[in-house]
Amino acid sequence: MSAPAKKGGWMSSLTSSFANFGTAAYSKVNSVLGREGLEVVNPEGGQEDVEEEANRGRFKQEDRESYWKMMHKYIGSDITSMVTLPVLIFEPMTMLQMMAELMEYSDLLNLADECEDPHMKMVYACAWAVSVYPAYQRTWKPFNPILGETFEMVNHNGITFLAEQVSHHPPMGSAHAENEHFSYDITSKLRTKFLGNSVDVYPVGRTRVHLKKSNMTLTLTPPPSKVHNLIFGRTWIDSPGDMVMENLTTGEKVILYFQPCGWFGKGRYEVDGYVYNKDEEPKIMITGKWNVSLSCQPCDVEGEPLPGTELKEVWKCNEFPKGHKFQHTYFADDLKxxxxxxxxxxxxxxxxxxDRYALEMGDMGKAGADKTSLEERQRAEKRLREAKQEEFTPRWFKLSGDIAPTPWGDLEIYEYNGKYDEHRKKVEAEAAGKPIDEEQLRSMAFNPWQFEESEGQSVALEGQARPVEILPVSGSS
Incomplete structure (x- = not known):
């Protein structure tokens, strides 16, 4: 690993120099495919034949043609919720489940809470923020949650995690997680810009982590991402730019720079930066690859390693399952x-x-039909709410009235209302230590609907949606 450059040099020019970094090796496919403005990017930097590279990917040629005819009119638009996408590009997870993936390495937040050194505290916290990137580089699309859909997680590092879809237009989810060391709250909203064969993704969200023993609150601003080769070529994701974590209580800050993939794959996965004290002096440098590990080393005010110190590894990525169709981690499989x-x-x-379960079982036809049914049912619910002149109200979160500025737009903040704690205590008291009955859980019907089943179903049938079915489950999911 190479150490970051000095403050005043490399670190002070990150933003201005971003546009000058070499981007991935581009092969024009206009002459081959007749698609003006489309480019195929090979993240490994290979100089393969243009047509061969363009024909890689999950789409068959006839699928590409059809998909391109459908999508080209949206170039320049935010396609977050305006386009119905084919199920063949989906993975059997929802956005709410992906939000929970940030908890895989939550032991780093436990270490941050216990750590007495204020600068190492920030090292552990920012390593936790980076740790999700190997999982988030999957090239499959998660399902958009139905309004009112939830996801719960327990049995991991003493954490109770809850996420809820609080808005459909625009799509927004909120989550709250807690254990003895920290509480975590997020309002998540994505803004996109479709560019033809790629899409820019802007994380218009707000994250708060409160370290309980330390009594400190941290905030996180991640970099944007770009999904390359949506239609032509091998799909891959890059997240170039700054990740900023601030200690709102004491003023320390971490700025990490995610390098863009350059020519012949140069810089891919590399991340470098510093922990700064409240006077904006570098105290610890951080370096590594976000898909492998992160290390740190004390530094002087010029950003140079202190004599007699060595790089210390603070996080290492867990191994992934071999040959997993959807590139899921072991933790993601546990979440499903x-x-x-x-x-x-x-x-x-x-x-x-x-639909999620059908896709997991490999039944693409049923997954597509069930996805359509759920979306029609959701539209029926909306018509019923409008007929009743009612607004959707989240069950576990509430609109706070606060507006948070982000680099990509202002955000309405939803906050945890605490009712889930009461619900969970009641459920656990009734269970009285009984083991979880997985067969009973598997037999449950999916029901995120705001109104009674009979009302919602009758309106759904008017919209020609068929009843939602649950596939029989055999073996582990």
Missing amino acids: SFKTAPQGLLASDSRLRP
Whole structure:
């Protein structure tokens, strides 16, 4: 690993120099495919034949042509919720489940809370923020949650995690997680810009982590991402730019720079930066690759390593399952299963979605049909709310009235209302230590709907949506 450059040099020019970094090796495909403005990017930097490289990917040629005809009119638009996408590009997880993936290495937050050194505290906290990137580089699309859908997680590092879809237009989710060392709150909203064969993704969200023993609050601003080769070529993701974590209580700050993939793959995965004290002096340098590990070393005010110190590894990525179709981690597989489900699982939980489960079982036809059915049912619910002149109200979160500025737009903040704690205590008291009945959980019908089943179903049938079915489950998920 190479050490970051000095403050005043490399670190002070990160933003201005971003546009000058070499981008990935581009092969024009206009002459081959007749698609003006489309480019195929090979993240490994290979100089393969343009047509061969363009024809890689999950789409068959006829699928590409059809998909391109459907999508080209949206170039320049935010396609977050305006386009119905084919299920063949989906993975059997929802956005709410992906939000929970940030908890895989939550032991780093435990270390941050216990650490007495204020600068190492920030090292552990920012390593936790980076740790999710190997999982988030998957090239499959998660399902958009249904309004009112939830996801619960227990049995991991003493954490209770809850996420809820609080808005459909625009799509927004909120989550709250807690254990003895920290509480975590996020309002998540993505803004996109479709560019033809790629899409820019801007994380218009707000994250708060409160370290309990330290009594400190941290905030996180991640870099944007770019999904390359949506239609032509091998799909891959890059997240170039700054990640900023601030200690709102004491003033320390971490700035990490995610290098863009350059020519012949140069710089891919590399991340470098510093922990700064409240006077904006570098105290610890951080370096590594976000798909492998991060290390740190004390530094002087010029950003140079202190004599007699060595790089110390603070985080290492866990191994991934070999040959997993959807590139899921072991932790992601646990999130899809009932291993991490609590007693009295909410019927609105993502695990119970029939389209998600059908895709996991490899039944593409049923997954597509069930996805359409759920979307039609959601539209029926909206019509019923409008007929009743009612607004959707989240069950576990509330609109705070606060507006948070982000680099990509202002954000309405939803906050945890605490009612889930009361619900969980009641459920656990009723269970009285009984083991979780997985068969009973598997037999539950997915139900995120705001109104009674009979009302919602009747309106759904008017919209020609068929009843939602749950596939019989055999073996582990």
